[in-house]
Amino acid sequence: MAINAQTQSKTLTREPVINDFAFSVATKNGSGSQTSNNVLVTSLFRMGIPVNGKNLFPSNIKGLPTWYTIRASKDGYTARKAITEIVVAYNDGTATEDVSSLPPGGVCVTTDKIARVINQRDDISYYEIPVAKLMRQTKVPSAFRKLVENMTYVGAVAQLFDIPVDLIYQVLLDNFKGREKPARMNHDIVELAYDWTAENIVKTDPYRFEHMDGTHGKIMMTGNDAGALGAIFGGVNVVAWYPITPSTSFVDGVMSFRHLRQTEDKQNTVAIVQAEDELAAAGIIVGAGWAGARSLTSTSGPGISLMSEFAGLAYFAEVPAVFWNITRMGPSTGLPTRTSQGDLLFTHFLGHGDGRQICLMPGNLKEAFEFGWKSFDIAEALQTPVFVISDLDLGMNNWLSDPFDYPDQPINRGKVLDADELQSFIDEHGKWGRYLDVDGDGIAYRTVPGTDHRFAGYFTRGTGRDEMATYSERSDDWVATMSRLRLKMDTARGMLPQPIVDDGSDADIGIITFGTNDEAIREARDWLTNDGIKTNYLRVRALPLAASVSDFIDAHKSVFVIENNFDGQLTQLIRLEHPENISHVRPLALGDGLPMTPSWIYENLKEQEG
Amino acid sequence: MPPRTNHLGLARNEYKGRPSTLCPGCGHDSISNQIISMAYELGLEQHKIIKVSGIGCSSKTPAYFLGGSHGFNALHGRMPSVVTGALLANTDLSCIAVSGDGDTGSIGMGQFKHVIRRNVPFVYIIENNGVYGLTKGQFSATADEGQFLKYYGTNHMPAIDLCLEAVIAGATFVARSFSGDAKQVQALLQAAVRHPGTSVLDIISPCVTFNNAETSTKSYPYGRDHEIPLHEIQILAPDYVDAKEEITIGDYDEGDILDVEMHDGSYIRLKKLDNDHDPRNRRLAMDVLERSMREQIFSTGLIYYEEPRPTLADTEELVETPLARLNAEGLRPSQAALEGVMQSLMVG
Ligand SMILES: Cc1ncc(C[n+]2csc(CCOP(=O)(O)OP(=O)(O)O)c2C)c(N)n1
Ligand code: SF4
Numbered sequence: 017m018a019i020n021a022q023t024q025s026k027t028l029t030r031e032p033v034i035n036d037f038a039f040s041v042a043t044k045n046g047s048g049s050q051t052s053n054n055v056l057v058t059s060l061f062r063m064g065i066p067v068n069g070k071n072l073f074p075s076n077i078k079g080l081p082t083w084y085t086i087r088a089s090k091d092g093y094t095a096r097k098a099i100t101e102i103v104v105a106y107n108d109g110t111a112t113e114d115v116s117s118l119p120p121g122g123v124c125v126t127t128d129k130i131a132r133v134i135n136q137r138d139d140i141s142y143y144e145i146p147v148a149k150l151m152r153q154t155k156v157p158s159a160f161r162k163l164v165e166n167m168t169y170v171g172a173v174a175q176l177f178d179i180p181v182d183l184i185y186q187v188l189l190d191n192f193k194g195r196e197k198p199a200r201m202n203h204d205i206v207e208l209a210y211d212w213t214a215e216n217i218v219k220t221d222p223y224r225f226e227h228m229d230g231t232h233g234k235i236m237m238t239g240n241d242a243g244a245l246g247a248i249f250g251g252v253n254v255v256a257w258y259p260i261t262p263s264t265s266f267v268d269g270v271m272s273f274r275h276l277r278q279t280e281d282k283q284n285t286v287a288i289v290q291a292e293d294e295l296a297a298a299g300i301i302v303g304a305g306w307a308g309a310r311s312l313t314s315t316s317g318p319g320i321s322l323m324s325e326f327a328g329l330a331y332f333a334e335v336p337a338v339f340w341n342i343t344r345m346g347p348s349t350g351l352p353t354r355t356s357q358g359d360l361l362f363t364h365f366l367g368h369g370d371g372r373q374i375c376l377m378p379g380n381l382k383e384a385f386e387f388g389w390k391s392f393d394i395a396e397a398l399q400t401p402v403f404v405i406s407d408l409d410l411g412m413n414n415w416l417s418d419p420f421d422y423p424d425q426p427i428n429r430g431k432v433l434d435a436d437e438l439q440s441f442i443d444e445h446g447k448w449g450r451y452l453d454v455d456g457d458g459i460a461y462r463t464v465p466g467t468d469h470r471f472a473g474y475f476t477r478g479t480g481r482d483e484m485a486t487y488s489e490r491s492d493d494w495v496a497t498m499s500r501l502r503l504k505m506d507t508a509r510g511m512l513p514q515p516i517v518d519d520g521s522d523a524d525i526g527i528i529t530f531g532t533n534d535e536a537i538r539e540a541r542d543w544l545t546n547d548g549i550k551t552n553y554l555r556v557r558a559l560p561l562a563a564s565v566s567d568f569i570d571a572h573k574s575v576f577v578i579e580n581n582f583d584g585q586l587t588q589l590i591r592l593e594h595p596e597n598i599s600h601v602r603p604l605a606l607g608d609g610l611p612m613t614p615s616w617i618y619e620n621l622k623e624q625e626g
Numbered sequence: 627m628p629p630r631t632n633h634l635g636l637a638r639n640e641y642k643g644r645p646s647t648l649c650p651g652c653g654h655d656s657i658s659n660q661i662i663s664m665a666y667e668l669g670l671e672q673h674k675i676i677k678v679s680g681i682g683c684s685s686k687t688p689a690y691f692l693g694g695s696h697g698f699n700a701l702h703g704r705m706p707s708v709v710t711g712a713l714l715a716n717t718d719l720s721c722i723a724v725s726g727d728g729d730t731g732s733i734g735m736g737q738f739k740h741v742i743r744r745n746v747p748f749v750y751i752i753e754n755n756g757v758y759g760l761t762k763g764q765f766s767a768t769a770d771e772g773q774f775l776k777y778y779g780t781n782h783m784p785a786i787d788l789c790l791e792a793v794i795a796g797a798t799f800v801a802r803s804f805s806g807d808a809k810q811v812q813a814l815l816q817a818a819v820r821h822p823g824t825s826v827l828d829i830i831s832p833c834v835t836f837n838n839a840e841t842s843t844k845s846y847p848y849g850r851d852h853e854i855p856l857h858e859i860q861i862l863a864p865d866y867v868d869a870k871e872e873i874t875i876g877d878y879d880e881g882d883i884l885d886v887e888m889h890d891g892s893y894i895r896l897k898k899l900d901n902d903h904d905p906r907n908r909r910l911a912m913d914v915l916e917r918s919m920r921e922q923i924f925s926t927g928l929i930y931y932e933e934p935r936p937t938l939a940d941t942e943e944l945v946e947t948p949l950a951r952l953n954a955e956g957l958r959p960s961q962a963a964l965e966g967v968m969q970s971l972m973v974g
């Protein structure tokens with residue numbers, strides 16, 4: 017059965033609509049709209065309105081179209097909406113298309129110049145701002161004019177939809193870190209447009225913002241910043257990276273929080289190295305993990321591809337290191353600035369030969385922070401690489417969240433022997449070998465370089481070895497190694513973050529997902545419940561899969577695996593682990609480059625369920 | 627008679643690794659032997675050393691020396707990145723790294739140049755035989771232009787000079803030697819381990835199985851007949867002041883002896899052998915290398931030396947305690963610190 021694309025509309029009413037609509041701001045990339053959009057989102061957040069901003073931007077520095085969608089939801093839904101009721105059409109190149117995508121009764125805020133070239137519709141409201149004329153009235157030096165021009169829509173939007181203009185000044189001030197001059201300069205434009213709109217425009221639409229108490233005690237942040245902050249609280253020591261969208265801002269985040277880990281005399285406990293490529297970045301973190309530090313890299317698909325040889329080596333040689341894959345759309349360079357969940361299988365199986373990599377999949381800000389620190393404990397406890405699979409949507413967009421919880425577990429460095437412990441080990445077991453599994457859980461004891469004991473040294477290699485880390489090409493040694501690594505992965509299943517399960521109802525339908533689809537699914541399930549369709553829900557948070565996934569599959573007549581990739585990769589993985597017939601498990605897989613919408617899930621699930 | 631021991635009371639044997647599995651007579655084994663002697667002579671503590679390598683016959687050798695040290699036989703061409711990470715993790719460690727001409731000159735050229743650029747302080751040994759030994763004798767990028775090998779025919783491409791590449795990349799210690807010249811290899815190793823920067827040793831190390839014909843410039847017979855050392859090298863430890871003071875330091879024109887002072891106060895004493903080479907002069911270093919290549923002269927010795935730049939760890943402004951040894955307090959900020967960040971992200 018075909019799966020619909022993410023386009024559909026909903027009829028609109030003329031009743032006042034308060035704090036429950038979305039708008040889309042269309043501008044040209046590089047025109048300075050980022051500040052304007054941030055100011056709008058932050059202002060709404062400060063008005064207490066649950067809000068979410070998503071940047072749909074091109075792979076380009078200047079000129080190509082970019083859209084920013086802002087959704088306000090009094091009920092606290094923050095998924096992307098399929099339709100936006102309002103468009104700020106500030107890009108002449110896309111204005112016609114932007115206007116035609118509005119639902120009947122929608123609103124177009126545009127410039128007088130663009131208004132002349134777009135096909136006018138008679139079922140929507142138009143508000144035209146004379147931007148050129150307003151800009152001529154300002155005292156802003158001409159060199160800055162282009163940069164602040166976009167503040168005209170901030171002023172107009174504030175007037176039309178009721179955002180207090182003095183609140184905008186406060187937000188601008190914070191945005192410029194307290195510097196009054198740039199804040200004033202921008203705000204002058206905001207006020208100019210605000211006043212002009214008040215005098216000249218007659219509002220004909222029903223949309224309005226109103227103060228409420230929906231964001232009190234909440235924070236707003238990007239997932240990359242949250243993950244970076246988590247890494248700082250997880251004790252990261254060595255970060256190596258190579259710039260690539262959408263992972264770059266993760267390392268920027270580490271840099272901005274690095275001061276939290278500085279000593280009083282400003283010495284660093286976190287080294288950050290911009291490597292020559294992702295191969296080197298991987299080598300650096302594997303070297304650091306081997307030598308006993310907590311190390312991390314952040315990258316996306318093309319970088320992960322280059323890291324595969326080191327990933328295999330680290331898996332086999334049992335070296336801890338943390339790899340963040342902020343997934344973007346592949347294959348190949350693909351859609352470098354669009355989101356995707358398409359690297360799940362590749363990352364889980366990264367490296368040639370047998371074996372699987374541990375993966376953690378955060379679904380929200382809190383988990384990005386939590387997995388940020390926990391990934392190191394897991395990597396060191398299991399002596400293996402850990403891949404945190406996030407995506408562009410979580411990584412680069414602003415999300416609303418409760419504040420993060422301080423780590424509830426002490427730092428766990430795993431089975432590392434210092435010189436005294438090594439001696440005790442030898443006294444107890446007669447010998448120590450790097451790959452000797454005395455506990456029967458598949459995890460051996462390691463020493464790190466610098467350990468002052470004559471038997472501490474061992475030789476790490478990607479070639480065959482025995483328990484004593486001595487080179488071996490014997491088949492029985494090889495099979496013993498692979499068996500122990502598999503045992504270790506089974507031990508891992510119980511140690512990893514378990515799925516989040518909501519199976520309180522006697523529903524026949526189960527929904528499985530991972531990562532950032534969570535918000536859209538939550539909303540879609542509410543819609544389904546309103547239609548009398550009950551569902552249960554399980555969100556996978558780690559690979560290898562937890563045992564509870566099987567129970568969930570068995571407990572439902574029909575299971576939909578909702579994922580934002582084209583091939584249905586989580587579905588494939590579930591099938592791989594369930595050799596028995598599970599034809600009642602079906603993918604609802606999308607993969608169109610955009611964050612999933614509740615309406616897409618709602619409609620497709622209903623259609624598939626029949 | 628009990629065996630001779632060094633100042634740690636250790637016999638030379640204690641610095642050995644596992645028995646070599648290379649072809650008997652392979653040049654690489656002689657270099658391993660010199661590493662063992664160097665560590666023994668200097669009385670190095672093995673637990674403070676790491677051995678890292680790429681992939682190749684040469685890269686296998688860290689298993690055959692310093693059995694008490696941690697070793698990492700990593701990936702083909704990627705040793706430099708592993709060293710970078712390990713030495714950032716623990717700045718108390720020193721590192722002896724082994725690579726081959728294939729490992730460095732082809733697949734690893736990028737990492738070679740960039741580790742030098744970052745100035746990671748370690749000894750970077752290239753065991754250069756002009757071929758890929760482990761994959762059975764293909765030409766490497768250091769093979770001479772026009773060289774003929776029975777199976778692979780004629781090499782039509784110019785050779786890459788790894789010392790020249792190192793100087794250009796900003797290496798502060800660059801030397802060339804011959805694995806058949808044990809004395810020189812020993813002296814250069816002793817100087818290199820003292821140098822707090824990337825020290826590149828390009829050691830011509832014959833592959834007796836695939837590239838040892840007299841006509842090959844990477845063979846034993848050729849090396850023995852053609853090696854022209856630029857100088858005799860002697861290392862004067864920091865406490866060896868008396869002998870040093872007898873000569874004027876660094877004034878090359880005034881005599882046949884050049885003392886190059888190292889960072890730790892020791893001296894590399896170069897006894898000039900009928901040439902004007904001063905390794906502290908970058909222009910001369912590049913000239914020597916270019917002339918050697920053009921005229922097929924096998925010049926060996928300390929090609930280039932410079933006061934080291936700040937190392938990568940210096941520029942990172944790291945704490946004194948090695949990162950790998952920080953305790954929980956050094957790894958996790960307080961609850962108050964997290965609350966502070968959370969507050970700053972809340973609604974005013
Ligand atoms: C990614 C990768 N490609 C190819 C190889 C195969 N390989 C192993 S050693 C080697 C060449 C080694 O040559 P060199 O570094 O000169 O070392 P030598 O054996 O001559 O000492 C090659 C191509 C490999 N191990 N990894
Ligand atoms: S093949 Fe050549 S390089 Fe390899 S061990 Fe034999 S002699 Fe040495």
Ligand SMILES: [Mg+2]
Pocket residue numbers: 682726727728753754755756757758759766
């Ligand atoms: Mg070689």
